[in-house]
Amino acid sequence: MPYRVGEFAALTGVTVRALQHYDRLGLLTPKRSDSGHRIYVETDRRRVRHILALRAVGMSLQRIGDLLKGSASDLPAALRAQRARLEQSQTGIEEALRILQQATAPEGKGDESLLDRLAAVVEMQDALESMRGYFSDEAWTKWGEPYFHDWPSAAWRALFRDVEASLGVDPGSERALELLERSMALWHADIGSDAALGRAVREGYGRAWQARDRWPRELRRRFREFKIDEIGRFLGAVQMASWRRRGLVHTYTTGFRSTA
Amino acid sequence: MPYRVGEFAALTGVTVRALQHYDRLGLLTPKRSDSGHRIYVETDRRRVRHILALRAVGMSLQRIGDLLKGSASDLPAALRAQRARLEQSQTGIEEALRILQQATAPEGKGDESLLDRLAAVVEMQDALESMRGYFSDEAWTKWGEPYFHDWPSAAWRALFRDVEASLGVDPGSERALELLERSMALWHADIGSDAALGRAVREGYGRAWQARDRWPRELRRRFREFKIDEIGRFLGAVQMASWRRRGLVHTYTTGFRSTA
DNA sequence: GTTGATCCTGACGCAGGGGCAGGATCCACA
DNA sequence: TGTGGATCCTGCCCCTGCGTCAGGATCAAC
Numbered sequence: 001m002p003y004r005v006g007e008f009a010a011l012t013g014v015t016v017r018a019l020q021h022y023d024r025l026g027l028l029t030p031k032r033s034d035s036g037h038r039i040y041v042e043t044d045r046r047r048v049r050h051i052l053a054l055r056a057v058g059m060s061l062q063r064i065g066d067l068l069k070g071s072a073s074d075l076p077a078a079l080r081a082q083r084a085r086l087e088q089s090q091t092g093i094e095e096a097l098r099i100l101q102q103a104t105a106p107e108g109k110g111d112e113s114l115l116d117r118l119a120a121v122v123e124m125q126d127a128l129e130s131m132r133g134y135f136s137d138e139a140w141t142k143w144g145e146p147y148f149h150d151w152p153s154a155a156w157r158a159l160f161r162d163v164e165a166s167l168g169v170d171p172g173s174e175r176a177l178e179l180l181e182r183s184m185a186l187w188h189a190d191i192g193s194d195a196a197l198g199r200a201v202r203e204g205y206g207r208a209w210q211a212r213d214r215w216p217r218e219l220r221r222r223f224r225e226f227k228i229d230e231i232g233r234f235l236g237a238v239q240m241a242s243w244r245r246r247g248l249v250h251t252y253t254t255g256f257r258s259t260a
Numbered sequence: 261m262p263y264r265v266g267e268f269a270a271l272t273g274v275t276v277r278a279l280q281h282y283d284r285l286g287l288l289t290p291k292r293s294d295s296g297h298r299i300y301v302e303t304d305r306r307r308v309r310h311i312l313a314l315r316a317v318g319m320s321l322q323r324i325g326d327l328l329k330g331s332a333s334d335l336p337a338a339l340r341a342q343r344a345r346l347e348q349s350q351t352g353i354e355e356a357l358r359i360l361q362q363a364t365a366p367e368g369k370g371d372e373s374l375l376d377r378l379a380a381v382v383e384m385q386d387a388l389e390s391m392r393g394y395f396s397d398e399a400w401t402k403w404g405e406p407y408f409h410d411w412p413s414a415a416w417r418a419l420f421r422d423v424e425a426s427l428g429v430d431p432g433s434e435r436a437l438e439l440l441e442r443s444m445a446l447w448h449a450d451i452g453s454d455a456a457l458g459r460a461v462r463e464g465y466g467r468a469w470q471a472r473d474r475w476p477r478e479l480r481r482r483f484r485e486f487k488i489d490e491i492g493r494f495l496g497a498v499q500m501a502s503w504r505r506r507g508l509v510h511t512y513t514t515g516f517r518s519t520a
Numbered sequence: 521g522t523t524g525a526t527c528c529t530g531a532c533g534c535a536g537g538g539g540c541a542g543g544a545t546c547c548a549c550a
Numbered sequence: 551t552g553t554g555g556a557t558c559c560t561g562c563c564c565c566t567g568c569g570t571c572a573g574g575a576t577c578a579a580c
Contacts, residue, residue: 017569020527038527
């Protein structure tokens with residue numbers, strides 16, 4: 001029982017134009033009559049059901065063609081890959097929804113327009129996304145994301161301000177030591193007692209800091225608020241002075257590298 | 261401080277080609293130098309941040325243009341609409357993932373190929389989707405979806421077969437009454453004692469049945485397995501005979517309409 | 521033979537740009 | 551003042567998955 005395109009289209013629920021399209025792409029090439037009209041037969045129905053099935057899970061016609069033309073031996077792999085693609089676009093949509101939710105949250109609407117709020121949230125998400133690459137997955141979920149989300153926290157911010165005000169102070173002084181101890185207390189409050197996590201976070205931070213000239217603008221802007229380089233150098237010197245006083249290091253070049 | 265396209269592109273993270281595209285679409289039309297080169301100024305940065313923000317939540321450049329050109333008074337509405345669109349495509353992706361999951365589930369792989377399994381699942385989902393429109397939301401979630409998913413259940417299937425075998429029997433006979441009571445027991449097992457739900461389900465089923473010639477093929481194929489019309493008419497006649505025997509109705513035309 | 525329905529191919533359009541080509545400009549240096 | 555390399559301009563074709571004509575050929579029935 002041969003069908004002409006119109007019949008076959010009505011039969012399968014596909015439009016005539018789509019069938020012609022599949023023909024041109026080589027997805028489904030029916031026989032032709034002497035005058036060139038397409039002639040679909042019973043086996044083509046199974047073929048079109050396969051095409052529709054793969055299309056329904058979001059596969060491109062290109063890949064569908066490759067799958068149906070070649071052997072179907074790697075079909076399971078193709079389906080797994082398709083699942084991965086779908087999950088990826090799913091997280092993309094979820095992120096867009098989070099952005100919308102955050103931007104339209106009713107808090108603090110007064111000082112800037114909705115568009116500016118939205119832009120700020122988007123740039124923040126970009127910044128977070130680009131930072132994630134520098135950290136191990138565990139370090140990021142346990143520390144990076146909640147930490148960077150509104151970096152720096154009020155406590156760190158206060159500490160940075162105080163350190164900046166004391167940059168000229170002797171690293172061996174009482175005041176300097178106090179600042180160092182405040183920073184270590186904050187670090188412990190963030191990380192807890194997990195030594196491996198602390199190491200992972202430090203490594204991630206190091207990698208991120210190395211690449212700080214490739215950061216997105218929003219992130220650079222945030223870090224420009226404080227003289228992070230000098231703060232890090234100062235706290236490093238204080239640490240060093242403390243170690244030396246306790247006889248743990250002997251020269252300036254042993255066991256210590258500036259954070260910058 | 262005016263910028264040329266290259267600078268501005270580097271500054272904003274947008275490609276030169278995209279900036280030219282936005283210009284042509286009227287999204288961001290910078291000034292031009294005498295020779296025709298684009299000259300971006302400080303205020304254009306805010307504009308491009310707005311464009312990127314709206315694009316990041318998936319809005320089309322067309323709508324972005326309409327929003328930025330007209331007043332921003334309906335921006336909240338546009339964002340709500342965008343959220344709805346995102347949620348819609350989210351459910352689409354979720355459905356595709358469900359399809360993939362069902363088709364690649366390890367059960368019963370032997371009798372048909374993976375592609376045929378996938379096609380069957382897709383067609384089933386289409387059928388369910390088209391049925392949902394006939395039912396109220398509550399009736400669908402509480403009854404329609406679990407019921408149609410593998411319609412008919414084994415118990416109904418057995419009942420239908422038995423009714424078909426007894427279509428010639430006297431509607432007032434013992435055997436006919438037994439079949440009617442089985443059907444009412446099954447109905448109660450499905451619906452429970454919620455009278456409003458039962459009414460909603462009956463209405464939805466009625467609407468669906470009215471439009472049964474527009475059903476997708478898969479659904480029609482399933483229903484063709486039994487002579488639903490005659491089964492419904494027969495059970496209706498049995499019900500009627502039972503009522504008449506108990507003196508609840510007096511004529512053939514009172515208070516009863518065939519299900520068909 | 522005619523006529524209305526169906527079918528063919530090819531071109532253009534959609535969104536959001538990427539890539540390339542051919543030509544014009546700009547900027548610094550000699 | 552010239553010149554060379556970097557930058558910029560426009561326009562065209564490419565991608566996906568078809569929809570939508572347009573102009574012409576073919577089919578099926580009377």
